[in-house]
Amino acid sequence: MAASDRKIGRNLISQRLAITVISVLFGATAAGWLFTEIFPYDFKMHLDEYIGKWGVFPVKICSWLKVYDPFHSFWYAGILILFFVVLLLCIISRWRNFVLRSFKTAVTAARRELPDGAHGSVIFYADPAESEEAQKDPLIHYAKKHGIDFDGGPDLKERIYRHLSSVMGRSGFRSVMIDREGDIFFSAVRGRWKYMGNFLFHAGLLIITAGGMMGSIMGSTELLYGKTGDMIPLYKSGYSVRIDDFRILLSAERRIDDYITVLSVVDSGGETVKTRNIEVNHPLAFEGFHIYQSSYYTSDEEFSRAGIRCVTDDGEIIILVLSPGEKSFPPDSTFALEAVSFFPDFRMGEKGPYSASPMMRNPALEIRLSDESQVFPGYLFALHPRFNSHFEGFYSMTLEDIEPVYLTGLQISSDPGSPVLWAGMIIASLGLLLLYSFNYRVINGYIGKDRMIIYAAEGRWNISRYDKYERIEKQIREMLPGIISKNV
Amino acid sequence: MFNQIDIGFFWASFWFYLSSFIMFSIYAGSKKSSAGKTGMLLFCIAFVLQSSGLVSRWIVSSHPPLATMFEYSLTMSWIIAVWFIAMIFRYRRMILGVIVSPVLVMVLVISSMLPKDASALMPALQSYWFYIHVTLAAASEGAFLVAAGAGIVLLLRSGRKNGEDPVISVEYLDELVSGAIRIGYPVFTIGALFAGAIWANYAWGRFWSWDPKETGALVIWLFYTLVLHQNVRGRWQGRTLAKMSIIGLGIIMLSFLGNLFLGGLHSYI
Incomplete structure (x- = not known):
């Protein structure tokens, strides 16, 4: 491989590039967040209007960049793909290192001096001025002076290492050593599983990104409204769902407590395969499809029953019940009354009345009063009973109550990325738990002929944890009486 | 009256947190431990009042106080207070109050501007x-x-x-x-x-x-x-x-x- 190729490869897996990509993704997401809110929501529907206001070029640029819906634009998808690729390359290039470090401790101590700025100590076995032997071989002098079992120089160093290892082991550090030209270098490590956590977290994020992309490319989602008896086909599956019932549950304060749809899955032969009540947060899963209770809708123009309160000239009250398409014949009258149309949220527009929303905000019933020779049209309003209530030659009428036809809102989704997303979230969560449960710390050291060096090395040795290191060092000093230490 | 008791607790806890912030600031400036201890005492009283407010809110609304922005910010500030008290027990560093109490006061000021009606869960x-x-x-x-x-x-x-x-x-x-x-x-x-x-x-x-x-x-x-x-x-x-x-x-x-x-x-x- 050429040097330039190796350089490109190194740059592709460098932390600097990863941080650059995260920064770009952060900037793009923040910009998209603002765009979706400040950009005119009707831009796509009224392009000509905006060309007139802003000019052709700005509108073309905005359309091309999909500024009105940035999270479904090519440029945002490109940034997501770049994030995915960099994350993938980071994991591929580092996984061996991360996984190995979780299981295996390596000696990272390599110097016979205390590194600059390191938190640790240089410990001398003896004062060279004490005797000639102390000057010539301090370790042997020290062993003799303190009655430490002695059978040779290198073995004594190893024996000291074992003592240190047991002290550090009591604080959860696992140590390893190497013998280099008669001197011992050691590393003691704690919290190695942090590396596994780091690896799992990044792998989990990669899987989540992959699952999200699978869902957006291969998945489908559709919001459909239907009323009792309607059949909704499940896309290319040969199955359909039938709405058997839809109920809105109200609390004592008349607030919507829940809405429930009774659904049956029907096969191509008309056989019912499965029946289930679905409600918000409790979907129906069938053959890769998920059917969610999403919302509800009040049907425009349709109603199931209306009660009309009529007051005669004598003050007598008559309640007439109107059903769609049927005429009602009030007693002692030549007129017939029928309901023509229903508006849950009545508004009067330039082209006539319409319902502004599916909510029962201003329910109004269009009626027709007729006899053999004449027809009187009119509107009755549930919230404004006195308005438009009097008809010449007929009783005074008010809309007592009306039962609308509710349509259940069902979201039918098929997301092959869903299990991948679940797996990614579980792996990433497990990774985070490991990452933050284990605190990776290393104590490095050197045991030589005249001195011993011990210091807090890589890992998170922040100030509140140095006291833990110092406790270990204190225990080592207590174990080796008479040593002369130089704290740094 | 019970429907408003949680709001009463909220305001009481707010004033106690504000007082504790003032005492912690005096402690930071003067290094007098009596000021720090008074700040800590006021903080603990505020915490008890806030906890009572959350419990009463839970009873009034029949659900844990997490549904509205007001409830969310109250719970968030309560968690910060729990964290602070745990840190005090662990590290005995009253100076943390200089950091935590103004954060709490800020969150509660924002809470005070939010709609406080308790409602059933949608x-x-x-x-x-x-x-x-x-x-x-x-x-x-x-x-x-x-x-x-x-x-x-x-x-x-x-x-x-x-x-x-x-x-x-x-x-x-x-x-x-x-x-x-x-x-x-x-x-x-x-x-x-x-x-x-x-x-x-x-x-x-x-x-x-x-x-x-x-x-x-x-x-x-x-x-x-x-x-x-x-x-x-x-x-x-x-x-x-x-x-x-x-x-x-x-x-x-x-x-x-x-x-x-x-x-x-x-x-x-």
Whole structure:
């Protein structure tokens, strides 16, 4: 491989590039967040209007960049793909290192001096001025002076290492050593599983990104409204769902407590395969499809029953019940009354009345009063009973109550990325738990002929944890009486 | 009258937290331990009052106080207070009060401006994922707020002349900012993003909708991901980290208050 190729490869897996990509993704997401809110929501529907206001070029640029819906634009998808690729390359290039470090401790101590700025100590076995032997071989002098079992120089160093290892082991550090030209270098490590956590977290994020992309490319989602008896086909599956019932549950304060749809899955032969009540947060899963209770809708123009309160000239009250398409014949009258149309949220527009929303905000019933020779049209309003209530030659009428036809809102989704997303979230969560449960710390050291060096090395040795290191060092000093230490 | 008792507790706790902030500030300035102990006592009284307020709110609304922005901010401040009391028991450093009490006062000032009506849970919120998601999101954002509080103190402290005897060292504050972010980040990832996505999938049939609140959460997460990566690399530390924690606070506030004017699927809170 050429040097330039190796350089490109190194740059592709460098932390600097990863941080650059995260920064770009952060900037793009923040910009998209603002765009979706400040950009005119009707831009796509009224392009000509905006060309007139802003000019052709700005509108073309905005359309091309999909500024009105940035999270479904090519440029945002490109940034997501770049994030995915960099994350993938980071994991591929580092996984061996991360996984190995979780299981295996390596000696990272390599110097016979205390590194600059390191938190640790240089410990001398003896004062060279004490005797000639102390000057010539301090370790042997020290062993003799303190009655430490002695059978040779290198073995004594190893024996000291074992003592240190047991002290550090009591604080959860696992140590390893190497013998280099008669001197011992050691590393003691704690919290190695942090590396596994780091690896799992990044792998989990990669899987989540992959699952999200699978869902957006291969998945489908559709919001459909239907009323009792309607059949909704499940896309290319040969199955359909039938709405058997839809109920809105109200609390004592008349607030919507829940809405429930009774659904049956029907096969191509008309056989019912499965029946289930679905409600918000409790979907129906069938053959890769998920059917969610999403919302509800009040049907425009349709109603199931209306009660009309009529007051005669004598003050007598008559309640007439109107059903769609049927005429009602009030007693002692030549007129017939029928309901023509229903508006849950009545508004009067330039082209006539319409319902502004599916909510029962201003329910109004269009009626027709007729006899053999004449027809009187009119509107009755549930919230404004006195308005438009009097008809010449007929009783005074008010809309007592009306039962609308509710349509259940069902979201039918098929997301092959869903299990991948679940797996990614579980792996990433497990990774985070490991990452933050284990605190990776290393104590490095050197045991030589005249001195011993011990210091807090890589890992998170922040100030509140140095006291833990110092406790270990204190225990080592207590174990080796008479040593002369130089704290740094 | 009982319907308003939670609001009474809220205001009482607010004044006690404010008083504790004043006493902790006097302690930081004068180093008189009596001022610190008085601040601690006032803080504990405020905490008891706030806890009583939350319990009464729970009783009044018949659900844990997590459904509205007012309840969310109350719970978030309560979690910060629990964290502070635990830290006091663990480290015996009253000076932390100088960081935590103003953060609490700020959150409660924002709460005081929000609608306080208690209402029944709408159908979409009737899920145990709702409690997991909102509690963890409140806890993590509380940790980020503490980081920002410590960051502000760090910036004020590091601007002082050399030779002044510091009540709290810059190194300790740096560790506090970094530690609070390190606590907040995994809780936010699991609670606000993962639990939120799972709940959204049950309630709305999709893990992610690019709803303003969801996008805001992603922006917060990407920002702290960036901060942590730079911090681990040794780039953003000390004053830079403090500034970043304050920028993070701004993003959290934008996301928190965003649904008041941005709309979307979370606009009911």
